Amino acid sequence: MTIRVLIVDDQQLVRAGLRMLCETDDELEVVGQAASGGDAVRLVEQTMPDVILMDLRMPGMDGIRATERILATRPSIRIVVLTTFDDDDHLYPALAAGACGFLVKDASPTDLLDGIRRAAAGESPFTQAVLQRLVDSAVTARRATASDDDFLAPRGLTQREAEVLALVSTGLSNAEIAERLHLGVTTVKTHIGNLMTKTGAANRVRLAVLGVTNGRQR
Numbered sequence: 001m002t003i004r005v006l007i008v009d010d011q012q013l014v015r016a017g018l019r020m021l022c023e024t025d026d027e028l029e030v031v032g033q034a035a036s037g038g039d040a041v042r043l044v045e046q047t048m049p050d051v052i053l054m055d056l057r058m059p060g061m062d063g064i065r066a067t068e069r070i071l072a073t074r075p076s077i078r079i080v081v082l083t084t085f086d087d088d089d090h091l092y093p094a095l096a097a098g099a100c101g102f103l104v105k106d107a108s109p110t111d112l113l114d115g116i117r118r119a120a121a122g123e124s125p126f127t128q129a130v131l132q133r134l135v136d137s138a139v140t141a142r143r144a145t146a147s148d149d150d151f152l153a154p155r156g157l158t159q160r161e162a163e164v165l166a167l168v169s170t171g172l173s174n175a176e177i178a179e180r181l182h183l184g185v186t187t188v189k190t191h192i193g194n195l196m197t198k199t200g201a202a203n204r205v206r207l208a209v210l211g212v213t214n215g216r217q218r
Helices: 012-022 037-047 063-073 088-097 109-120 128-143 159-168 174-181 185-199 204-217
Strands: 003-008 028-034 051-055 078-083 101-104
Touching: 003 012, 003 037, 003 109, 012 028, 012 109, 028 037, 037 051, 037 063, 051 063, 051 109, 063 078, 063 088, 078 088, 078 109, 088 101, 088 128, 101 109, 101 128, 128 204, 159 174, 159 185, 159 204, 174 185, 185 204
Parallel strands: 003 028, 003 051, 051 078, 078 101
Antiparallel strands: none
16 A cells, blocks of 8 residues: 655755655655645645654744644644754654654664654654653653652553563564564554553653653662
């Protein structure tokens, strides 16, 4: 099945490079390009993408507001943020807005293409460095207002669920976790779903925060 991709970035050279990269993959079809969040909101209705590669800092409507606007009317669209290393202040607002993943702009072509496919498949692609910064930021913020007991994983996790939780916190994809634990990808997805139910985590980043902090408690 073809994955329809919309590229949103205010730099023409970046858009052109991403389009050329996507065109090397037969599974991907670039259905549009936008130079601002406002243009992206309008183009979504015309192009109906499956995945949006979203820049954060753009003139006019930024990527965070655009993400909120798009997902308010098209919640099934998967939005992957393309970030730079000085975007820390924007990461959590983008996550709160509904972005499903974060990739750095200088990621390898293979990682970027894999991230698009993972997003389309319902996963949350994160560059390891970005995930670690998100986790560290969340841990610091929560420790300012919570006791250590708030970071402990709930009782009732199976040994396998605990293993999956630990690997989620390292930024591995479902396929990589499956390979590491010699499981099927569907089985890993089931474990992650169970973990979200048991922990109350709304997304993969929250699970990663729990996995990291619980590991530090041991």
